[in-house]
Amino acid sequence: MNVVIIKYKGGNIRSVDFALxxxxxxxxxxxxxxxIKAADRVIFPGVGEASSTMNYLKVTGLDQxxxxxxxxxxxxxxxxxxxxxxxxxxxxxxxxxFDVPVKRFDASKAKEQSLKVPHMGWNRILDLKTxxxxxxxxxxxxYFVHSYYVPASEFxxxxxxxxxxxxxxxxxxxxxxxxxHPEKSGDVGEQILKNFINLxx
Amino acid sequence: xxxxxxxxxxxxxxxxxxxxxxxxxxQSVGDPVELGAFYAEQGADELVFLDITATHEGRKTFVELxxxxxxxxNIPFTxxxxxxxxxxxxxxxxxxxxxxxxxxxxVRNPQLIDDLxxxxxxxxxxxxIDARMNDENLWQVTVNGGRIPTEKELFSWAKEAxxxxxxxxxxxxxxxxxxxxxxxxRELARMSDELSIPIIASGGAGNMDHFVxxxxxxxxxxxxxxxxxHYKEVAIPELKNYLKQQNINVR
Numbered sequence: 043m044n045v046v047i048i049k050y051k052g053g054n055i056r057s058v059d060f061a062l063x064x065x066x067x068x069x070x071x072x073x074x075x076x077x078i079k080a081a082d083r084v085i086f087p088g089v090g091e092a093s094s095t096m097n098y099l100k101v102t103g104l105d106q107x108x109x110x111x112x113x114x115x116x117x118x119x120x121x122x123x124x125x126x127x128x129x130x131x132x133x134x135x136x137x138x139x140f141d142v143p144v145k146r147f148d149a150s151k152a153k154e155q156s157l158k159v160p161h162m163g164w165n166r167i168l169d170l171k172t173x174x175x176x177x178x179x180x181x182x183x184x185y186f187v188h189s190y191y192v193p194a195s196e197f198x199x200x201x202x203x204x205x206x207x208x209x210x211x212x213x214x215x216x217x218x219x220x221x222x223h224p225e226k227s228g229d230v231g232e233q234i235l236k237n238f239i240n241l242x243x
Numbered sequence: 244x245x246x247x248x249x250x251x252x253x254x255x256x257x258x259x260x261x262x263x264x265x266x267x268x269x270q271s272v273g274d275p276v277e278l279g280a281f282y283a284e285q286g287a288d289e290l291v292f293l294d295i296t297a298t299h300e301g302r303k304t305f306v307e308l309x310x311x312x313x314x315x316x317n318i319p320f321t322x323x324x325x326x327x328x329x330x331x332x333x334x335x336x337x338x339x340x341x342x343x344x345x346x347x348x349x350v351r352n353p354q355l356i357d358d359l360x361x362x363x364x365x366x367x368x369x370x371x372i373d374a375r376m377n378d379e380n381l382w383q384v385t386v387n388g389g390r391i392p393t394e395k396e397l398f399s400w401a402k403e404a405x406x407x408x409x410x411x412x413x414x415x416x417x418x419x420x421x422x423x424x425x426x427x428x429r430e431l432a433r434m435s436d437e438l439s440i441p442i443i444a445s446g447g448a449g450n451m452d453h454f455v456x457x458x459x460x461x462x463x464x465x466x467x468x469x470x471x472x473h474y475k476e477v478a479i480p481e482l483k484n485y486l487k488q489q490n491i492n493v494r
Contacts, residue, residue: 056339060314090364149439157245158441158464160366160410164246164288164494183246183494185319187366187410204245226319226341228283 043239045069046081048108050098058087058118061225065236075107083239084111087225088120092144092190093132096124109137115217116238122212122219123190131190140212140219142195152205160189161204167222169201172213174220176237184210184220184227184234192221216243246494247458247486248288248465249479250443251472253278255294255324258304260473273473276311282472283318285479288494290316291344291413291467294324295388306338313339321369327352332359336367344369344413347386350393350400353407360408368411369443370404372397375417382430389417397430398437405438412438413467415445423449423471428461435462443467451477451485458491 047058049071062069062085069085070077078084086108088095099105108115108125117125124136129144136144147159164183167175186202192209194201199218202210212219218238224231253260253275260275279290292312294305302325309322322335323344332343349356349370359368374397377383382397401412414434416427426447435442441464444457448468457463471477486493 056337057313057341060339061317063314064317089366153439156462159439160441161245162366162411162441163248163464165244186245187319189365223319226317228317232317 043067043083044081045083045085045239046078047071047085047087048078048104049073050095050102050104055087057223058085058225061232061235062239065232065239067239073102073104075103078107079111082113084108084113084115085238086115086117086121086125088118088122088124089187090120091131092120092123092129092136093134095120096129096132096134096136099124099137105137109139112216114238114241114243117217117219118225119188119221119223122221123192125212125217125219126192129190139217140192140195140197140214142192142197142209142212144190144192146190147205155205157205160187161191162187164227165202165204165222167200167202167210169198171199172218173241174199174211174213174218174234174237177233178230178237182230184222184224184230186210186222188221244492245464246288246492247463248443249286249454249482249493250289250291250465250467251282251287251479252291252293252445252467252469253473254469255292255305255308256296257301258308261295275308276315278473279312279316279320282479283316286483286494287318287479288465289318290320292320292322293344294322296324306334309335309338309340323369323371327355329358329362332363332367336363342367342369342410344371346371346373349404350384350386350395353403356404356407356409360410365408365410365440368409369413370401370409370411371413371415372401372404373415373417385417389420398434401434401438405440409440411441411443411464413443413445416447419447420445422447425449425453426457426461426463426466428456431457431461431463435464441465448477451482454482454486455489455491458486
């Protein structure tokens with residue numbers, strides 16, 4: 043199994059690599075288009091700011107490349123948001139793999155519910171769909187850190203409640219994505235990463 | 244609902260765990276990776292590792308330790324101590340740290356908060372504030388482990404840190420730290436009302452009820468403690484069960 047983690051500026055990419063290593067998977071961290079295209083599994087991680095990262099993807103041509111991938115791709119956090127149509131963070135057009143917008147949590151709505159922005163910490167996921175969540179239980183806890191979110195949509199593979207219900211994971215064809223960080227979500231997260239590696243393709 | 248977080252804090256000197264009682268009289272309590280993995284297994288929601296080493300050699304040891312932590316532990320962790328420029332934080336990020344905490348260096352150079360947030364995102368930046376109530380009933384921010392008082396006032400500094408891009412505030416009351424009489428709940432609640440980012444409460448945890456209080460009266464998003472966990476006065480599984488019984492949402 044040849045697993046590639048897409049390397050780009052910013053972001054805690056190593057924690058994804060370390061999590062895979064704990065599962066016995068040796069991934070390659072690279073931005074080489076040929077290596078990404080040839081991989082069996084591609085992970086598109088992300089921590090950072092949407093518009094500057096999107097700009098970087100465009101300059102390097104990674105934007106086209108990611109859209110055209112045919113093998114299973116897993117976007118994580120900002121990675122997931124960049125796979126959507128448009129992000130309010132820096133008002134930027136994104137890859138458009140998932141035809142959904144990325145919005146900022148409404149601070150005043152959050153305040154009314156005594157909630158903080160960013161949404162930071164462990165929260166429950168539910169309405170679990172696809173093999174990505176095999177052996178994961180409804181209402182299991184995973185780790186989130188984000189100020190922008192994808193509203194509930196037909197692409198949702200999991201839902202989370204914070205300020206309002208929103209998409210905690212997305213799925214379309216060979217593209218999977220999680221708003222939370224499986225690499226930081228303890229045993230549940232490791233199961234999800236394992237499921238991604240073991241997807242039938 | 245997002246769960247209230249329980250965060251054990253490990254002080255590190257020359258690659259080993261220590262806990263200062265009132266920041267003096269340090270005793271060693273074990274290997275940081277082993278202790279961290281144990282806490283993760285027990286249900287800790289995050290970990291904080293604070294490097295209290297002052298030497299250059301010790302710093303290098305700490306970066307190596309951070310990488311070892313990242314390899315072995317599957318929950319988020321924050322590292323702090325001695326971060327005064329972007330490059331310090333970048334080394335820790337590259338070693339696998341999820342967040343950095345800055346304290347004295349942010350007081351001396353507030354622009355550091357903006358720079359870190361812009362380069363690595365707000366989620367990466369925890370601003371730690373040590374404050375003590377002075378003789379005029381004002382909460383005065385201190386630096387260098389509480390030893391040096393500054394001109395800054397707690398609440399305005401916390402707000403400034405948020406405005407500059409901090410993702411979380413870690414507030415330690417020096418009046419409560421080491422007392423085991425409970426957290427500074429009134430101040431924590433006020434901070435929670437005035438700010439919109441998560442607040443981590445630190446200083447004063449002595450028993451399980453103190454955590455109930457800090458999450459209800461104190462409105463804190465996370466409770467941090469060291470010695471009560473290290474010396475097994477409170478075990479995390481029992482603490483979480485107790486909090487659940489008190490209708491506090493924990494993982």
